Structures are given as C-alpha cells and as structure tokens.
Amino acid sequence: MTPETSDPTPTSPPQGNGSSNQARLALRRVLIDTYHENVAYMHRECDIYRAEGFKALSKVEVRANGRSILATLNVVDDSAIVACGELGLSKSAFGQMGLEDGHTVTVAQAEPPESIGALHRKLGGERLNLEDFHSIVHDIAEHRYSKIELTAFVVATNRDEMDREEVYFLTEAMIAVGRHLDWHENLVVDKHCIGGIPGNRTSMLVVPIVAAHGMLCPKTSSRAITSPAGTADTMEVLANVELPIDQLQAIVQEHRGCLAWGGTAQPVASRRCADLGGAAAVAGFAGPDGGLHPVKKDRGRLQPPGAGHSHRPHGQGALHA
Numbered sequence: 202m203t204p205e206t207s208d209p210t211p212t213s214p215p216q217g218n219g220s221s222n223q224a225r226l227a228l229r230r231v232l233i234d235t236y237h238e239n240v241a242y243m244h245r246e247c248d249i250y251r252a253e254g255f256k257a258l259s260k261v262e263v264r265a266n267g268r269s270i271l272a273t274l275n276v277v278d279d280s281a282i283v284a285c286g287e288l289g290l291s292k293s294a295f296g297q298m299g300l301e302d303g304h305t306v307t308v309a310q311a312e313p314p315e316s317i318g319a320l321h322r323k324l325g326g327e328r329l330n331l332e333d334f335h336s337i338v339h340d341i342a343e344h345r346y347s348k349i350e351l352t353a354f355v356v357a358t359n360r361d362e363m364d365r366e367e368v369y370f371l372t373e374a375m376i377a378v379g380r381h382l383d384w385h386e387n388l389v390v391d392k393h394c395i396g397g398i399p400g401n402r403t404s405m406l407v408v409p410i411v412a413a414h415g416m417l418c419p420k421t422s423s424r425a426i427t428s429p430a431g432t433a434d435t436m437e438v439l440a441n442v443e444l445p446i447d448q449l450q451a452i453v454q455e456h457r458g459c460l461a462w463g464g465t466a467q468p469v470a471s472r473r474c475a476d477l478g479g480a481a482a483v484a485g486f487a488g489p490d491g492g493l494h495p496v497k498k499d500r501g502r503l504q505p506p507g508a509g510h511s512h513r514p515h516g517q518g519a520l521h522a
Contacts, residue, residue, distance in 0.1 A: 224249040228265070228304045231282060231289035239272035239297070239344050241308070242282060242289030250276070253310065260311035260347060263288065265304060270297050271311050271344045314340040320350065323357040331370045338374035380446070382419075384453070389417045404432045404460060412458030419453045421463035433462035 226249060231242050241261055243250050255261065257276040262269055272294050283289035288308055290298065298306070314320075316336035323329055329337075337354065340346055346354070363371065392407045404422055411418045422432035422442075433442045442462040444452065452459045 224253055224308050225305050226288035226308055227286055228295075228298070228300055228302060228306045229283055229287045229289045230295045230302055231291055233291050235291040235293060237293060238291070238348075239270055239294035240291040241272035241274050241294065242277050242291075243274060243308075244280065244283055244285045244287070245276050245278050247285045247287075249308070253308075255310070258347070260345070262309050262311045263290070263294075263298065263306050264309075265298060265300055265306040268298055270294055273347065311345070314345040314350070316340045317350070320354055320357070323361075324353060326361050328364070329367060329370070331373065334367070334370040334374040335377060338371070338378055342378040382446070382450070384417055384419065386417045389419070391418065392420060402432060402435055405436060408458050408460050412456060415457065417453065418458040419449070420458065420460050422460060423463060432460070433464075436460050437462075 226243075226247075229242075231240075233240070241263060243255065249255075255274055255276075257274060259274050260271055261274050262271055272290065277283055277289075288306055300306070316333070316339070319329055319333035319337055322333075341351065341354075358367075358371075390411060392404055392411070394401070394403060404420060408418050408420045422436070424431040424433045436442050440460075442460065443464075444459070444461045449459060449461055
C-alpha cells in the first residue's frame with residue numbers, strides 16, 4: 202500500500218477515523234439507484250486513483266468506524282458527480298455504511314473471494330460439495346462477486362447442470378446466509394410454480410383460498426422475469442407488496458397469509474442468491490408433472506434427496522401446486 206496522498210481540492214480535512222496507512226477519501230452520497238449493486242465512484246484525476254492502481258469495474262473495499270462494504274468501482278470525469286479527494290457511493294452502498302457526507306473512509310483493493318477456487322472447479326466441470334456451496338453463497342451474499350463472476354457461476358451450474366445433492370447443498374447454503382422466520386406453527390404451507398407463463402396468476406387465487414381454510418400461507422413472489430408482469434407486479438395493482446419483515450409478520454398473523462414481493466422481504470437469502478440460485482433449484486427439483494418437489498425438513502433441518510421420503514411430498518410437506 203502506498204503512503205497516504207493528499208488532495209488540494211478540499212479546504213479542510215474531512216472528519217473521521219481513517220487509518221494513516223490506507224488511502225483516505227471524503228465520503229459522498231451519489232443519488233444513483235444501482236438496485237442491489239454496491240457501486241463506488243472515484244474521479245479519474247484523483248491522486249489516490251492513480252497511485253493505488255485502481256481500475257474501472259474492479260472491486261474495492263471501503264471501511265470506516267468498524268464497518269466495511271465491497272463495491273464495484275466506476276471512474277468518472279465529471280466533478281459534479283464526485284470531486285478529487287472524494288469517494289462517492291450509490292444510494293444502497295451509502296446506506297449500508299451509516300455515515301454522513303464528508304466522513305473519512307479508507308479505500309483499498311478488495312481481496313479475491315475465498316470461494317473463487319470452487320468457482321473455477323465448477324467451471325471446469327467438477328462436482329462441488331456442501332462446503333464449496335456454502336463458501337460461494339456466502340461470498341455472493343457479502344457482495345464479493347463481480348457481475349462477471351456471478352454470471353460465470355450461473356453458466357457453470359446450468360451448462361453441466363447440478364445433481365439433486367448439489368441442488369440440496371445450494372439450497373441449504375442459501376438458507377444459511379439469510380434471516381430465518383419462525384411462524385410458531387406446526388404446519389406452514391406454500392404454493393410453488395415454475396412460472397414463465399404470461400397471465401398465469403394461480404398464486405393470487407390459491408393463497409386466499411388456503412388461508413381462508415385456516416392454513417398459514419406466507420407467500421412471497423417475484424416481479425417480472427420472463428413475462429410482462431410477475432405475480433408481485435400484478436398484486437401491486439391491488440395492494441402494497443413491498444413489505445418489511447415486521448409488517449409482513451403482522452399481516453400473516455392477522456390474516457393467515459400474504460402475497461408480498463420477495464425482493465423486499467428477503468426472508469432467507471440475499472436477493473442476489475435468490476436470483477441466481479432460484480432457477481437452478483427449481484430445475485433440480487421439478488417433478489414429471491412440472492410441480493416443484495422441495496427437500497424434506499426433519500426437526501428444522503433439511504434432509505438430502507432420498508433421505509427417508511418418497512419423490513412426491515406428502516403429509517406436512519409444502520402445498521403442491
């Protein structure tokens with residue numbers, strides 16, 4: 202790491218607790234919505250940009266007050282967006298840091314993801330184990346993967362497909378990185394559909410019918426992926442579907458069901474994991490009738506495929522669409 206460089210632009214040093222042996226910049230909020238992607242902005246003429254050898258679209262680590270995030274670096278030439286001596290962060294990334302404009306942050310080249318070796322093996326056609334998938338999904342949830350690496354993971358799992366045990370490993374890894382919801386019920390049902398059929402809105406019919414019969418059915422759905430409007434988009438015409446966890450829980454407790462956008466609730470894994478793993482998981486567990494056959498849970502733990510249950514779920518499994 203090169204010694205700290207100073208920029209003549211700011212009239213006074215920014216406030217904060219930057220480390221003396223790391224590149225320090227003044228934080229600036231950039232009002233650009235990058236969805237769930239953490240993006241950092243640095244001026245091309247910034248001394249630190251040249252001294253540290255940063256490159257556009259590379260990963261950088263931003264630290265301050267014990268917090269850190271990984272972000273994709275965008276290089277700008279317009280001082281109206283970010284000036285020399287400043288590091289801009291997109292709306293989502295800025296919110297994660299929980300700091301004010303002008304606070305000092307340190308920025309450094311991000312280390313490669315620890316799971317990159319497992320990704321390379323999968324690209325080579327090898328079969329991955331549970332530890333490999335846990336490592337990959339953890340890095341994805343922590344925004345350690347670039348878009349190129351995310352795409353490579355999708356291509357690798359789709360090209361050679363995954364066997365049922367690998368799908369189980371991926372599913373368990375996705376569950377492990379997210380927030381868990383306990384509904385304190387013996388039976389919680391769900392309705393699954395592979396989707397992709399424009400105009401198919403069975404969830405909006407099935408969920409209220411099931412809930413009216415007393416079964417707990419907390420349903421989350423996606424927005425448009427392969428059709429003009431997803432289930433959540435259609436439901437949004439009638440009601441708000443962007444529900445925080447607390448509000449979602451209150452609605453389910455009162456009405457025995459809900460229909461919300463999964464991107465807001467994110468009850469199991471980060472949205473990045475759900476977007477990437479969802480298609481692979483559905484393909485791996487789709488039965489001959491086109492319905493989704495989820496893995497069985499035993500005392501709160503997932504069981505691998507074939508562990509004490511038939512191919513079709515029954516009894517206290519998920520509601521089968």
